[in-house]
Structure formats: C-alpha cells, structure tokens
Amino acid sequence: MERIRLLVFNAALGVLDYRKPEGMAVEPGSIVIAPLGPRQIIGIVWEPERLSAKEVPEAKxxxxLEALPVPPLPAPLRRLIEWTADYYCAPMSSVARMALGSSAALRGGGTTTEYRLTGQEPARLTPQRAAALDALQGEQGSIRELAELASVSEGVLRGMVGAGLLEPIVVDCDRPYPPALPDFAEPVLNPGQREAADTFVAAVAAGKFAPFLLDGVTGSGKTETYFEAVAEALRQGRQVLVLLPEIALTENFLRRFESRFGTPPLLWHSSLKASERRRAWRAIVRGEAQVVVGARSALFMPYARLGLIVVDEAHEVSFxxxxGVRYNARDVAVIRARFESVPVILASATPALESLQLAEAGIYTRIELPDRFGGAQLPEIKIVDLRSEAPERGxxxxxxxxxxxxxxxxxxxxSLLxxxxxxxxPLTLCRHCGHRFQCPNCTAWLVEHRFSSRLACHHCGHETPFPEACPECGTGDCLVACGPGVERIADEVGELLPDARVAVVTSDTLNSREAxxxxxxxxxxxxxxxxxGTQLVTKGYHFPQLTLVGVVDADLGLEGGDLRAxxxxxxxxAQVSGRAGRAEKPGEVLIQTRHPDASVISALASGDRDAFYAAETEARRDAGAPPFGRWAAIIVSSEDQSEAQSAARAIGGTAPNHPDMLVLGPAPAPMALLRGRYRYRLLINARRSAELQRYLQEWLGPLEFPQGVRVAIDIDPYSFV
Structure with a gap:
C-alpha cells in the first residue's frame, strides 16, 4: 500500500492522507478526487515531507477515487503556493485554489453546445426578445451565459431557439487558439529602446531568473521594448504572462499586441464566460497558450513552459x-520568476519606491528610457493656485x-479632466434638517449618480433610487449635492463649452471590453x-490629438493619513499628465491645488522626480516604513460590534512584547462598518529583519474566537481603511 498526502480545498481540513489504489498513476501535483464522508472532494497530491498531517493508521x-485527466501542477508552482501561504499568513488551500481556475476544465475536453443569433427577423418581438437581440450581437455561449449577458431569463432564450432566432453550434472545448507570430511586424526602435530590448532578449535566451525594472517616461515605448522579449520567448516555444492592473486597459493592449504579433493574446480575468475559462485553462496547462494577458489571478495559473513574466504599470495599487489571500501580484510575480528560473520585467513610468530601492541595491537591474518615442516632448506642467485663481461661485x-x-x-x-x-x-444632504445620506452597511456616505438617478455606496454596492423628498423630515426639493464627482464636472463642461462633445470615463461607464x-x-x-475621467484614464491610452490635461483636485489623494499618500x-x-502631447503637438498640464507648496505638487511642477523620491525615501526611513521596515495589519470583524471589540481587545491584550515589533491598537478601523460587519484594526511595525510571520502565528495561533468573528492578517498593507 502507498500512502499519499493531499492538500484539499478546505482550510479547516487542510491536509489529509489517503491510499493510492493499485495501478493508479499519480505524482506530486496530480489533481485527484477523494472521498470525504459521503461527499467527494478535489485534492492535490503533495510531497509528504513538505506538509504535515495528522497521523492516521494505514488500516483506516x-x-x-480518481486521478483527473490533466497534467500535474508543476513543482515551481507548488513552491510558489507554499511561499505565498507562508509569507501572507494564508491557508495553503486558499492559495492553491487560485491555480484551478475552472473546475469544468479538470474533466477533460470534448464538445459542448453553444448558441448564437441566426440573423433571422422575428415574427413576434417582445421587449425581452428585443433586449436579447441587442445584447447578443456577435456573442456566442451557453444558454445560461447568454441569459446573464442579456439580463433575461433562460426561458426567453429557449423560446428564441424554438422561434429560430438562436441556433445551436457544436464546438470543440479544446479548439486551438491562432498562433502568435514573433516576426509578424517587427517595429522600428530608437537606440535607447533597442539597447533595452536586446538586454531583455538576451535574458530570455539565457533562461535564468533576472528581475528588471523598466523605468521609462510616459510615451517612451516601454511596451514595444518588452514585446521584443515576448517575441524571443515565442521563438523558443515558451509561454509568456503579462499582468495588467485593470481589465479596462486590455482593449488598448490587445490592439497593440495584435498589430505586433498578428493575433490577440489569450485573456484571463474574472469576467470570462465559463466556457472561455475552461478552454483557456486547458490551453495554459498543456502549454498551448502562448501569451496570457490578465489581471492578478492569472499569476497562479499552471503554465507548462513559462519563459517570461511582465508586470505592466507595476506601481499600481490594484495589484x-x-x-481573501491578501497578496501583492507585483511581488509574487518576482517570486514566481525566481522559482521558474525566468526573467521578470516590472514596467512603469512611476515605479513604486520599494522597486526603486531594490534597483538601488542591485537586486533589480534598472533599465531607463528617459525620452519619449519619435521626438515627442513631455508636457509642460503648470500650477493653478485655487487660493488666488478661484473658480466662479458654484x-x-x-x-x-x-x-x-x-x-x-x-x-x-x-482635453482631459x-x-x-x-x-x-460624494455627499447629499437636506438643506432643511441637515440629514445626510449614509450607507446602512458601511461607514460611508452614499454617492449620487445623476446619470442613473441613484445613490450608491462604492464599498458594498448598496443602491437606492434618488428620493424626491428628504426621508428624515419629508421636505421636498431640499436635497443638496456637496462636492464634485466626474459627472458634475462633465455637466459644468457642458454649460461652459456647449458645443463640446464630452465623454465620462469611469468604471461605471467603461464596464465591458465593448464599451x-x-x-x-x-x-x-x-x-x-x-x-x-477617474484613474481609469491615467494610463495606457494614446490619443494623438490630446494636448491638455487638467487635474481638477490634486489635493484629493493627500487626505486620509495613508503612509503612501x-x-x-x-x-x-504624473501618469495622467503623460496622456498629453504624445504625438507631434506639444502638451500642457494644469494642476489645480490649494497646497502648491506641498512636496508632491512642487515635484510635479518642477519635473524633479528624483528629488521627490529622495525626500519620500528619507521620510520612510525615519518612520521605519517599507521598504526600510515592515508593516502588517490585523483586521477583526463581526456582525456584532461588542463581539468584534472583545476579540480585538483579546488580541491586543496578548500582544508580544518584542524588541523588533511595535503593536499599535486595537482601535476602530477608519471604515468601522463595512458590508454590515464592525471592524477593529491593529497595526504592527517591525524591523526589516524581524521574523514577522512567525511572530504573528505564535501570537494568534493559540487564540480562539466566537464563530461570527473573522480575523484577517494583511502583510504589507496598502489599504488602511
């Protein structure tokens, strides 16, 4: 009999031992089906010496039951799962789950039936059918997927099948993707780009771990430069992963990629249809997906022949x-590259201070592109002091x-605002009684969205129609909008420039690839x-006729006490300024501020990035903040406020008195109520050399909490709400 150890997808169970039936071929990384009581569960075979489990007699x-017909998870990915779980104090099962992006894909290929519009004119057109016909142009998928896309019931679509408006199509679940061609359209690079590209190509050819920081000003052609490394990986038959911080950025990237390589890359993100996820995952695990472009979840996919990782806009907070597992995809990408022995390129016009420090220390190789491509000049930046150049009243x-x-x-x-x-x-109040509209689930004001006539919470998604009267005092026509959002700025532009064609660009308006x-x-x-627009327009776009950028409120991001503010x-x-003057016409940037002497505003105006980063570096060093010290947060939450408070006090009362670690709190979180849960926070500041994760596990491990209490650990936190 052979005992095998399984990592199962239940944090409470974690690791279990089973018996391998005679004749079944499994190895570390194999994905299997195993019994658990009356149920069947999925598990991953793991090296027994790397995971401890409760000893069970062989007789028991x-x-x-079954080894699933997919390749085993490779050893470098298993090491990455272990590292991520250990570093971020997360259950290994939660990390491993991210590698299995599609449960349907585990059962193999075969065919499935999808549906598409026939183009036939309907004899009878109901409102639901009309909506479906509009929404499903060019779409193909299962009845369930199409119903979600069209926001109609499955019954409506089945009726359309019967009426001949939708036709069934039998498709191969494992049909191949068109191949990307490394020499399809080779670009003309300037000398600086060529030198950088040659460095990246040599690193890919060497097939060793090599971390690069590609530090180039906006419009310098960073993408074209690392595309040469992508081309080299394709020539070698290796796979490439490109991480983007926002799905909204993919459309522009896809067009540039297709122009260079002749076909779009494979996309991986949470909005994919189930059939697309299944096909993509199987292509990735078989090594047939050449270039995968995705959000942070693409980082844990089981690539068969990974040859290069690129993290574009690597400074972005959304990584x-x-x-859940509170990881930073930028940092984990570097660790994965190390385990896979491949190069990794972090590309940014405004690198994170942590990345710059690693480059200064020689751990990353810094590649600089200081000039815009094609002779275009960086825009001229000017300050508008709102204390002396105030807008008109209202x-x-x-x-x-x-x-x-x-x-x-x-x-x-x-122009771009x-x-x-x-x-x-951001706030609506009653001028009669002073009532303010607050989210019932969060410590946050409801934001007015006038385009859709609703009040919405941007933290939990709660929405309510905009009322005609104050719900507190009943007075009509008394509600006042306080402060500006992008919709209000767009209205103001419409009044001041009535002939201008205005587009509002936010996650509300650009919520699909089509949009x-x-x-x-x-x-x-x-x-x-x-x-x-919001931060959605700060990066990735190239509009040749855009010559003016106006920053409406430069001081907004400095509020809140965030150490990275x-x-x-x-x-x-700096990123939004880079949208101006990217072609022949010169660009100009006007920054509206009430604090023109603030270091960040002065640095932007003078264009002295190095001076700003030097001052920021010294401030972090003095505070023992990253990258010179380490931060961790403990977030305690419960639907019962007293229960959350008691649990937080119990944690604070048992805090270790360690010379390498300072514990602050517990205190109510700035967002004290979030999605119906009351929240308390403790903040830990530790020396860089401290064994922070071990201290936290020894501290929190013995503690027990009521069932309704959640205790989350956030290593290297970015959010302090």
Whole structure:
C-alpha cells in the first residue's frame, strides 16, 4: 500500500492522507478526487515531507477515487503556493485554489453546445426578445451565459431557439487558439529602446531568473521594448504572462499586441464566460497558450513552459488583493520568476519606491528610457493656485483651465479632466434638517449618480433610487449635492463649452471590453472633445490629438493619513499628465491645488522626480516604513460590534512584547462598518529583519474566537481603511 498526502480545498481540513489504489498513476501535483464522508472532494497530491498531517493508521486510510485527466501542477508552482501561504499568513488551500481556475476544465475536453443569433427577423418581438437581440450581437455561449449577458431569463432564450432566432453550434472545448507570430511586424526602435530590448532578449535566451525594472517616461515605448522579449520567448516555444492592473486597459493592449504579433493574446480575468475559462485553462496547462494577458489571478495559473513574466504599470495599487489571500501580484510575480528560473520585467513610468530601492541595491537591474518615442516632448506642467485663481461661485474649474479648454476646442484638439471621484457628488444632504445620506452597511456616505438617478455606496454596492423628498423630515426639493464627482464636472463642461462633445470615463461607464473599444475608437477618430475621467484614464491610452490635461483636485489623494499618500498622488498625476502631447503637438498640464507648496505638487511642477523620491525615501526611513521596515495589519470583524471589540481587545491584550515589533491598537478601523460587519484594526511595525510571520502565528495561533468573528492578517498593507 502507498500512502499519499493531499492538500484539499478546505482550510479547516487542510491536509489529509489517503491510499493510492493499485495501478493508479499519480505524482506530486496530480489533481485527484477523494472521498470525504459521503461527499467527494478535489485534492492535490503533495510531497509528504513538505506538509504535515495528522497521523492516521494505514488500516483506516480510504482510497483515492480518481486521478483527473490533466497534467500535474508543476513543482515551481507548488513552491510558489507554499511561499505565498507562508509569507501572507494564508491557508495553503486558499492559495492553491487560485491555480484551478475552472473546475469544468479538470474533466477533460470534448464538445459542448453553444448558441448564437441566426440573423433571422422575428415574427413576434417582445421587449425581452428585443433586449436579447441587442445584447447578443456577435456573442456566442451557453444558454445560461447568454441569459446573464442579456439580463433575461433562460426561458426567453429557449423560446428564441424554438422561434429560430438562436441556433445551436457544436464546438470543440479544446479548439486551438491562432498562433502568435514573433516576426509578424517587427517595429522600428530608437537606440535607447533597442539597447533595452536586446538586454531583455538576451535574458530570455539565457533562461535564468533576472528581475528588471523598466523605468521609462510616459510615451517612451516601454511596451514595444518588452514585446521584443515576448517575441524571443515565442521563438523558443515558451509561454509568456503579462499582468495588467485593470481589465479596462486590455482593449488598448490587445490592439497593440495584435498589430505586433498578428493575433490577440489569450485573456484571463474574472469576467470570462465559463466556457472561455475552461478552454483557456486547458490551453495554459498543456502549454498551448502562448501569451496570457490578465489581471492578478492569472499569476497562479499552471503554465507548462513559462519563459517570461511582465508586470505592466507595476506601481499600481490594484495589484494588491484586499480580501481573501491578501497578496501583492507585483511581488509574487518576482517570486514566481525566481522559482521558474525566468526573467521578470516590472514596467512603469512611476515605479513604486520599494522597486526603486531594490534597483538601488542591485537586486533589480534598472533599465531607463528617459525620452519619449519619435521626438515627442513631455508636457509642460503648470500650477493653478485655487487660493488666488478661484473658480466662479458654484463651479469647480478655474478660469485659466476653462480658457485653455476653449482654445483646444477651437483648434480641434482634445482635453482631459482628471478627478478620481466617481458619480455626481460624494455627499447629499437636506438643506432643511441637515440629514445626510449614509450607507446602512458601511461607514460611508452614499454617492449620487445623476446619470442613473441613484445613490450608491462604492464599498458594498448598496443602491437606492434618488428620493424626491428628504426621508428624515419629508421636505421636498431640499436635497443638496456637496462636492464634485466626474459627472458634475462633465455637466459644468457642458454649460461652459456647449458645443463640446464630452465623454465620462469611469468604471461605471467603461464596464465591458465593448464599451472600452467604443470609447477608444471615438477618441482616436476625434469624435470626443473633452474626456472627464477617474484613474481609469491615467494610463495606457494614446490619443494623438490630446494636448491638455487638467487635474481638477490634486489635493484629493493627500487626505486620509495613508503612509503612501504622497507617492500615490505623484504617480496618479504624473501618469495622467503623460496622456498629453504624445504625438507631434506639444502638451500642457494644469494642476489645480490649494497646497502648491506641498512636496508632491512642487515635484510635479518642477519635473524633479528624483528629488521627490529622495525626500519620500528619507521620510520612510525615519518612520521605519517599507521598504526600510515592515508593516502588517490585523483586521477583526463581526456582525456584532461588542463581539468584534472583545476579540480585538483579546488580541491586543496578548500582544508580544518584542524588541523588533511595535503593536499599535486595537482601535476602530477608519471604515468601522463595512458590508454590515464592525471592524477593529491593529497595526504592527517591525524591523526589516524581524521574523514577522512567525511572530504573528505564535501570537494568534493559540487564540480562539466566537464563530461570527473573522480575523484577517494583511502583510504589507496598502489599504488602511
């Protein structure tokens, strides 16, 4: 009899031993079906010496039922799962689950039936069928997937099948993707790009771990440069992973990729249809998916022949997962590259301070592109001091910014206004009784969205129709919008420039690839005069006619006491400034602020990035903050406030008195109520050399909490709410 050890997808069970039936071929990494009581569960065979389990007598071991017909998870991925679980104090089962992106894919290939529109004219058109016909143009999928896309019932679609409006198509679940061609359209690179590209190509050819920081100004052609490394990996028959921080960025990236390699890359993100996930996962695990472009979850896919990892816009906060396994995809990408023995490229115009420090220490190789491609110049940045150049009463745009927008409109050029605040107004109150509209589930005000006539919480998703009267005092026509969001700025532009064609660009308006594609096409064709957007427009877009960027409220990101607030503000404004003047016409940036002397604003105005980072580095060093010290957060939550408070006090009361570690708290979290759960936080500041994870496990491991209490650990936190 052979005993095998399984990692099962239940954090409470973790690791279990089973018996391997005679004749069954399994090895470490194999994915199997095993019995658990009356149920059947999925498990991954693991090296027994690497995982401890409760000893069970051989006579009591149950036999594994089936080995699933997919390749085993490779050893480098298993080591990555172990490292991630250990570093981020997360259950290994939760990390391993991210590697199995599609349960349907584990059962093998075969065929399935999907449906698509026939183009036939309906004899009888109900409102539901009309909606489905509009929504499903160009779409193909199962009845369930199409029903979700069209927001109609499955019964409506089955009726459309019977009426001949939808036709069934039998498709191969494992049909191959079109091959990317490394020499399809080789670009003309300038000398700086060519030197960088040659370095990356040599690293891919060497097939060894080599971390690079690609530090290039906006418009310097970073993407074209690392595309040469992608091409070399393709020539070697290796797979490439490109991580992007926002799915909204993929449309622009896909077009550039297809122009270079002749076909789009494979996409991986949470919005894929189930059939697409199944096909993509199987292509990845068999090594047939050449280039995978995705959000952070693509990092844990079981690549068969990985040859290169690229993290684009590597400074982005959205690479940090804020729930579940709270990992930072940028950092884990470097660790995966080390385990896989492949190069990794972190590309950014505004690198994270941690990445710059690693480059200074010689751990990363820093590759610089200091000039824009094709002779384009960086935009001129000017400060608008709102204390002396105040907007008109009831408005938010300073006169100088308005005049520059009018000038661009007259010249047929485009302007972009940046305000990182969705909706129309962040707060609505009653002028009669002072009532403020607050989320019932969170410590947050409801944001007015005037386009859709609703009040919404941006933390939990709670929505309510905009009321006609105050719910507190019953007075009508008394509700006042306080402060601006992008919708309010767009309204102001419409009043000041009535002939301008205005587009509002946020996650509310660009919520699909199709919507992103329409926006990009309209902007490139000159069908938009003024873009008003949030951080969604700060990166990745190239509009040749865009020559003016206005930052409506540069001070907004400096609020809240976040230790990275200055760095984030600098990155956001520098990135959005980089949208201006990317072609022949020069660009200009106007930054509206009430604090022109703040270090971050001064650095932006002078273009002295090095001075800003030097000052930020010293401030972090003095505070023992990353990268010179380490932070961790313990978040305690419960639907019962007293229960959460008691648990937090119990943790605080048993805090170790260690010279390498300072414990702050417990205290109510700034977002004290989130999604119906009361929250308390403890913050730990430790020396860089401290064994922080071990201290936390020894501290929290023996403690027991009521069933309703959740205790989460956040290593290297980015969110402090």
């Amino acid at each position: 071991l149950r036999a594994v 940090k997962q804020d729930d 408005r938010w745009l300073a006169p100088r910014l308005v005049e520059e927008m009018k000038l661009r409109l007259a010249r047929g050029e485009q 940046f305000l990182n605040r969705r909706g129309y107004a 992103v594609g329409r926006f990009v096409a309209q902007a490139e064709e000159g069908a938009i005069d003024v873009i008003v 200055g760095e984030r503000t600098y990155q956001q404004i």
